[in-house]
Amino acid sequence: MKRPLLLFLLASTLQAEIRVSTDFEGGNAEVVSLDQTTKTLRIMPGLHEGRGWPCWWFFKLDGLAAGDELTLEVQAQTRPFRESQVLAHTWCQPKHAWLSRDGETWAPGEAGTLNGDKVMVYKIKAAAAQMSVAWGPPFVPSDAEKLLAEIAAKLPEAKRFELAKTRGGRPVNGIRIGDENAPHQVWVGARHHAWEAGGSQVGRGFARWYASDEAKALRAKTCLHYIPIMDVDNAAIGAGGKEAVPRDHNRDWADEPVYPEVAAAQRMIRAIHEKRGLDVYIDLHNPGASDPVFYFGPFAFERMTGMQQRNYQRWIDLSAAHITEPVPVQPKYRFATYVKTDEERGRMSSGWVRNHTGDFTISVTLETGWNSPRMSVEGYAGIGAGLGRALAAYLAENPRRE
Numbered sequence: 001m002k003r004p005l006l007l008f009l010l011a012s013t014l015q016a017e018i019r020v021s022t023d024f025e026g027g028n029a030e031v032v033s034l035d036q037t038t039k040t041l042r043i044m045p046g047l048h049e050g051r052g053w054p055c056w057w058f059f060k061l062d063g064l065a066a067g068d069e070l071t072l073e074v075q076a077q078t079r080p081f082r083e084s085q086v087l088a089h090t091w092c093q094p095k096h097a098w099l100s101r102d103g104e105t106w107a108p109g110e111a112g113t114l115n116g117d118k119v120m121v122y123k124i125k126a127a128a129a130q131m132s133v134a135w136g137p138p139f140v141p142s143d144a145e146k147l148l149a150e151i152a153a154k155l156p157e158a159k160r161f162e163l164a165k166t167r168g169g170r171p172v173n174g175i176r177i178g179d180e181n182a183p184h185q186v187w188v189g190a191r192h193h194a195w196e197a198g199g200s201q202v203g204r205g206f207a208r209w210y211a212s213d214e215a216k217a218l219r220a221k222t223c224l225h226y227i228p229i230m231d232v233d234n235a236a237i238g239a240g241g242k243e244a245v246p247r248d249h250n251r252d253w254a255d256e257p258v259y260p261e262v263a264a265a266q267r268m269i270r271a272i273h274e275k276r277g278l279d280v281y282i283d284l285h286n287p288g289a290s291d292p293v294f295y296f297g298p299f300a301f302e303r304m305t306g307m308q309q310r311n312y313q314r315w316i317d318l319s320a321a322h323i324t325e326p327v328p329v330q331p332k333y334r335f336a337t338y339v340k341t342d343e344e345r346g347r348m349s350s351g352w353v354r355n356h357t358g359d360f361t362i363s364v365t366l367e368t369g370w371n372s373p374r375m376s377v378e379g380y381a382g383i384g385a386g387l388g389r390a391l392a393a394y395l396a397e398n399p400r401r402e
């Protein structure tokens with residue numbers, strides 16, 4: 001009786017087909033080819049027209065047996081994402097593909113190799129019959145929901161709020177931690193660029209640190225307004241967002257924003273500043289492959305004087321002292337000089353905030369690199385915790401002092 005069973009098992013193993021699915025939050029992959037015999041899958045990031053860079057990919061694999069080796073090939077999307085612009089292949093080719101069995105814990109696979117045809121080739125060892133595979137550790141709207149619920153449960157004084165409904169009808173949610181009339185007011189948010197998932201990972205590390213006992217003294221005198229994902233629509237469908245049509249979220253801070261969530265953030269920040277003054281605005285990004293961790297500071301930094309100059313300098317010094325693991329933050333500001341006109345500079349989120357707040361306000365973007373196994377869920381969280389400690393040290397000095 002053993003033989004027929006064995007044959008049956010063999011037959012079903014032979015028939016098992018590798019399947020690729022993307023019909024879930026943040027999912028994105030366009031299958032170029034799939035060879036069941038050699039277990040070779042070629043994908044490119046799917047194009048969502050007008051929704052920015054096609055660089056993010058995230059899919060589920062079924063039909064493998066534990067121990068199988070899959071060859072994953074990733075190439076650039078061939079069609080233009082905006083007018084005639086085709087995105088360079090490097091943006092969709094991290095050194096490591098990120099793998100998960102449960103969708104919660106993510107680890108880098110073996111380093112890939114770039115072949116002569118600009119295709120990145122990863123060897124993936126299947127650890128289970130179903131695996132998730134992604135460009136980097138994902139952070140999707142349901143992760144934001146989980147995080148906000150976790151913090152609200154931990155801190156009774158925290159109040160969740162809906163910043164806005166997107167053009168796609170999705171809620172953009174945030175949380176306020178602390179008394180609205182607290183002496184210090186802080187705004188932290190991520191994902192003006194949807195594909196930069198690491199920005200939200202840093203944000204989660206920051207938020208968890210902020211809700212921890214270590215931050216008790218900071219919470220007592222501060223009101224934090226925190227938004228885990230700004231571009232919820234693109235994060236939900238796995239689109240890149242950056243350089244979307246007519247413009248992306250980060251360039252939408254104009255007098256008349258295209259996106260309701262940007263308009264709502266402007267209204268809230270104006271109201272906070274009028275009522276109590278805004279001390280710190282931090283926008284979290286995750287742009288560059290080989291970039292270290294750094295801040296974009298104000299273009300006018302070298303010409304600043306008095307309180308403004310002092311506060312920006314203290315911020316970068318204290319950040320350098322506290323953001324050290326797993327990668328230290330650079331102790332000097334960089335400037336987004338590739339943005340050429342004052343008009344465009346003024347409608348970048350951090351620029352708009354500078355133009356609509358006070359002398360004691362600092363407004364910066366924290367830019368984390370992504371192309372390293374150290375940029376894991378835990379690694380990004382370490383940077384977020386360091387950011388929290390820098391904030392505590394900075395506000396302890398009272399940036400409003402003369």
Ligand SMILES: [Zn+2]
Nearest residue numbers: 193285286287
């Ligand atoms: Zn960005």
